[in-house]
Amino acid sequence: MREVELKMKERAAELLQSGEVARVIGWKKGEFYFDPTPAVFESADELDGFVYNGFCGANLSKYLIQQSKKEGKTAIFLKPCDSFSFNQLVKEHRIKREDIYVIAIECQGKLDVEKLKEKGVSAVTEVEENGGEVVVSSLYGTVTLAKDEVLLSKCETCKSKVHQVKDEEIVFNEMQAGKKDRFEMVEKLEAMTEAERFAFWKEQLSKCIRCNACRNVCPACSCIKCVFDNPASGVAAKANDSEFEEQMFHIIRAFHVAGRCTDCGECSRVCPQNIPLHLLNRKFIKDIDTLYGEYQAGETADGKTPLTSYTESDAEPNDVMNGEAK
């Protein structure tokens, strides 16, 4: 990863110095090794804190909505999964392709600091990735862990390591998609009884604190005014721990991004209560795939989405419910 970071920094400096771009969106060093923050660099001098490591899990594409409206071109570093979101934003006219310079970067899967903590590793000072292993240095010593065990859950089921869009590429090593099937857990839930599923979601959603992190980080949630913030909508309630409002918020949010969600997994990554929110979106993805043909949001920046198109022979809702539709 080190060589990737160096090259990224070098290119960022070149682009800024030559004036080709007015700003570069990347990551800068946080307080620790494991908390880099998305950042906008406007000059080469600011690049001192530039960082790219195994903890740069954040999807930067949503920042483009604000940043690319500013004067001049914006360069952005996109991991393969982020490039899907980028296309989706272009498709929805939230950003303009020509305003942005896309640098596709290598990603070997990102790490989850909470999983490290569960393994008893705290006060991490550095992490070196070595094939299937990660060597974690901390104030309390060095440990070697299997990388698969400490990946962000969104990376475990990484759908593709192919950049969907790029102006240039910084990739040194071959990248591999996730080993786990991303619909495994959805299928498991589908196999449960209604009552079991209800209990599962009730327990998970009861943790929700309605902080809106999932919504605000989601590149598909790009409404200028969310219906849940609009007093005139009649649902802008904030009775944060009312059971119904939790259901309502998550159902409506999942539905609103259905067919547009690229499965970037940011919602689950940011949830302070670790609710597996991606399982909501994946149900829609799975249903769309089964009922209306395989569809991956963000694969292209044009074309219709499953919910804005139809065929005359689409399945009947009642058949879908009875499991008779294919």
Added chain:
Amino acid sequence: MQEVTEKKEFTPNIVAFCCNWCSYAGADLAGSSRLTYPANVKIIRVPCSCRVNPMFVLKAFQQGADGVILCGCHPGDCYYVTGNYYTRRRMSLLYSFLNYMGIEKERTRVEWVSAAEGARFSAVMNDFVKQVTELGENRRLTDLRVKEGE
């Protein structure tokens, strides 16, 4: 929350979203033909079945509906040509999703009822009411605050 096992004398609240051009006219025809359907079916007329935002369905449940049925023109017969094709996809996904959240699948339904199908309207409603009555009160997708003091 306790699951209700007792079902005696339970009359469900049913919300039926009916498109103005077919299903609402179908309900009208049922009425003028003296075909009955239960009084606890509350019809909400919408310009097209496609007008029904998932939020409406949730709102209905929040306010105490035990079942929600959506009726529109038969696919291909939409007054606005294609509206109900979109409805079909939307509601397939929404209802499937609600079921994934553990909401009983018998609580939701989509039926196509034309303006000429007064008898069918009445039969559909009777059947749906029966189905929801057997299922019992909606406890999984409802706002307890609304029902407070009842």
Added chain:
Amino acid sequence: MLKIAKERLNELYGKIAQTQGLFIPVKKAGEVNYAIWGEGKEVSLETLKTVKSPKNMFFPQTENMMKFKTEGKNIDIIDMRDEKRPYVLFGVKACDYKAIEVLDKVFLADPVDTFYKARREATTIVTLACSRPEESCFCSVFGIDATAPAGDVTVWLDNENLYWQSNTEKGEALTAAVKELFTDGGEAEVEAQKAATKEILQKLPFAALDLSRFKPENLNELFDDPAWEELSEACLGCGTCTFVCPTCQCFDIRDFKTNDGILRYRCWDSCMYSDFTLMAHGNSRTTQMQRYRQRFMHKLVYYPSQNDGLYSCVGCGRCVNKCPQHLNIVKVIKTLGGKNDD
């Protein structure tokens, strides 16, 4: 000092729960939050930081205040509070305890918030000393001693025992009710643990944060500091930091129509939200930078200026752990706190 073997803690919980509600960190669906204790609940005192802070007990995320029944042109107001049964809040860390003191200054200041007060008075707080502080902890910066928190009762926990010391009248009453489960002793163990923890506390990376510039007299200078732009750039405007924060106290009051009158409730709100200051004719904070600045200025300057220099941050580090994009108060303190213009 009293002690009880760790494996007998369930007996202690059961005993307390016989007469009072017991709120304690409980693991549910993988996350630890304060919840009412019951047989079979997975208590996790070892968890350093519950996701939600215990402020939830006195200032619930959602609280029904009153109901309005309307008939024709008339309105009837129904007070919805019931007699508060006594509660024990168990396992509060030093930082969270301090945070309750911070909240007290807001809610118990004249005019008193009677909703908060009733809960506060009905609750006995049992604090738990920390023995394994994390890298994100910085309570010592605010003068908090994590090894000896205040509270009605203070307890320490090691691998074998829980040690118990009551500090107040309320604490004595609780002690009397559970005393039969305890034996005397534990002073030496507690002292040893305190010493060991203090050593770790000194080594923590944020132990030396400099707050010297956060003074009321620098209010305008800090407010106008250009650094806010950059600090807030990555802020998503979600409310995670405010909802996990033990001292954030902003709330909203809203009405909800039920089949049985109109319910007026209050719920947590966040200064990070765009509609927080929205009025019919405008909004005083239109950019995320302004909202971000408000949050930290409130904690580090406005609140202290109104409360004799007491900061409204207790260094629990929840925002350090939970911010989706890793923005936090530490960055603000590092950027603005020690910079001296003279």
Added chain:
Amino acid sequence: MIEETLIPKVGVVTDIRKDTPDVKTFRVVGTDGKKLFEHMPGQCAMVSVPGVGECMFSITSSPTNQEFMEFSIKKCGCVTEVLHAMEVGQQITVRGPYGRNFPVEEDFKGKDLLFIAGGIGLAPLRSVINYVRHYRENYGKVVIVYGARSADDLVDFEEIKTEWKNEPNFEVYLTIDRPQEGWDDHVGFVPSYVKELGLDSNMTAVLCGPPIMIKFTLQGLLELGFEKSRVYTTLELRMKCGVGKCGRCNVGDKFVCKDGPVFRMDQLDELPDEY
């Protein structure tokens, strides 16, 4: 004294007066027919329509009125819209009084007073003006400069014409933004009118109106030689609790609901520019 901070009292709207096309004045008493609570000029109250919302309004009537309270309310949001659609006899809820009042018993005493208002900005000043009229002997000369978009937008025009104008040692100057048929008084914006009038800078001034009017009028006053420490205004921000707890109406370390709404210009100068 407020026993219950957040639980309001029920009030009955006994009279609704339409002042301008978008301002109505509501007269409110308790269910027992008496005044709900005592207040001082400049203080506010939280008025609510259950199910719609609760808003802070300044109490327009003078504390010397022993029978009722009045609120002059401009239609501009959801609560005010419902209030405007209301009929006499309707109950609403009221809690208060909140905030600091104008220093009518301290700094204003014995002084010549200048009141400058624009549009609905007269509402909070009306309370002071009528208080001053009631205790006339305690105060010196009173000058009122009041402007609105048009003659129809002048709030309380009747009272101004029939009572204020006839009060001894009272000078009332009215102005409207654009010429209008039947209007033979001054035409022009308040700030420039204030400068034209060449007012005595030893007066204590009270300003209330839209932010832009306050800004330019203040400039004008300073040019005339007024001191900021003798110019008062009253602020308005989003409020939910009214008692300095809900955390949204602060300007710097001051809460408008608790430390305001009345501020002196020199006090405002010390606060960050966020209102």
